[in-house]
Amino acid sequence: MRVVAGLSVLAAALCLARPVAAAEAAPDVPWSAAATTQVVTEERRFTSGDAELAGTLILPRSDKPVAAIVVTHSASSPLGNASLYDHLKATLPALGIAVFTYDRRGSGRSGTKDAGGNFTTLADDAIAAVQSLKSDPRIDAKRIGTWGLSQGGWISPLAASRSGDIAFVISVSAPVVTADVQMIFSSTNHLRANGYPQADIDQMVATRKAVDDYMRGTASREAAQRRVDAAKIKPWFKYLYMGETVRDRAVSGWRKEIENDPLTNLTAVTVPTLVLYGANDAVVPVAESVERLKSVAGRMPEMEVHVVAAADHAMQVSADEKISLDPKYDGTEQADSPEYIAVLTAWLARRGFIAG
Incomplete structure (x- = not known):
């Protein structure tokens, strides 16, 4: 285990910038040598309900079936080739674990109809991805797990609670609050972080609460819209991640999201589960999430929780705080915390998912 952790730190330092180096052909130069781990990259399609989804499998060549991880998406990184998932493709195949990323329904190569905020639909898509890998003889059907960050960290446990095909769950930066x-x-x-005064923060909170109250049926749509109309002219409105028009609660995806308690889904998971947070995460209330997890730890002996020093929401330690919190950089994150990589791969090794 010590050796695996050390290799993981080295991988974090050297490999994160350019993913899947092993899958590329060796350069035609006199000093080139064949890589120890040979990696196959394959485009795949699978069906989930009424949708056909497209993804990419990064598979290490092996003389026996390997474990695999299906990636579930953060809200801001719906494409399988997003930089947020690069570290998995760069690190895990060399350790004997295949990585499968796909475009979330309604994005990229996976059609135009999204899930409408329905987490169950997204979880079922992840289950369908797992099932599509089970039929591949190069993959060990009993060692397929899921990894998800942020919203994906909600989807992965939900999928595991709905399917016996998922062998393990890795949930990263997923709040255990609504x-x-x-x-x-x-x-x-x-x-x-961007220097706005408390009065603006108070207005923002009142705006969000007005919309949430309407979604719960305790306030009117008109009152919520008035709050949004007053806020949408403010320079900070972009940090609310909400539209300018309050949708009818009968069809609103946001209503479906706030009615979902991730702790309920998590406690239904019985397979080995690793929950990771960044100590400097400004997006997720980590302290509150950890306390809620402690309250159910006695019922979840297969769960481990680890808070990574100096890491932000995307498991970055090098990103400037203002950049990491600027919406225009959403989808460009790259995990670069050596501690995160070390904890992740050491846990996989202890659980028997890394090739011996």
Whole structure:
């Protein structure tokens, strides 16, 4: 285990910038040598309900079936080739684990109809991805797990609670609070980091609460819209991650999101589960999430929780705080915390998912 952790730190330092180096052909130069791990990259399609989804499998060549990880998406990184997932493609195949990323339904090569905020649909897509890998003789059907960050960290446990085909769960930076609580925490920190006064923060919170109250049926749509109309002219409105028009709660995806308690889904998971947070995460209330996890730890002996020093929401330690909190950089994150990579791969090794 010590050796695996050491290799993981080295991989984090050297490999994260350019993923899947082993899959590329060796350069035609006199000093080139064949890589120890040969990697195959394959485009794949699979069906989930009424949708056909497209993805990419990064598979290490092996003389026996290997474990695999299906990636579930963060809200801002719906494409399988997003930089947020590069570290998995760069690190895990060399350790004997295949990585499967796909475009979320409604994005990229996976059609135009999205899930409408329905986490169950997204979880079922992940289950369908796992099932599509089970039929591949190069993959060990009993060692296929899921990895998800942020919203994906909600989807992965939900999928495992709905399917016996998922052998393990890795949940990264997923708040164990409801989505409305998480968004108020996140938007408050976005405004604070960008120097907005408390009066603006108070207006932002009142705006979000008005919309959330309408979604719960305790306030009117008109009152919520008035709050949004007053806020949408503010320079900080972009940090609310909400539209300018309050949707009918009968069809709103946001209503579906805030009605979902991720702790309920997590406690239904019985397979080995690793929950990771960044100590410097300004998007997720980590301290509150960890406390809620402690309250159920006695019922979840297969769960481990680890808070990574100096890491932000995307498991970055090198990103400037204002850049990491600026919406225009959403989808460009790259995990670069050596501690995160070490903990992740050491846990996989202890659980028997890394090739011996």
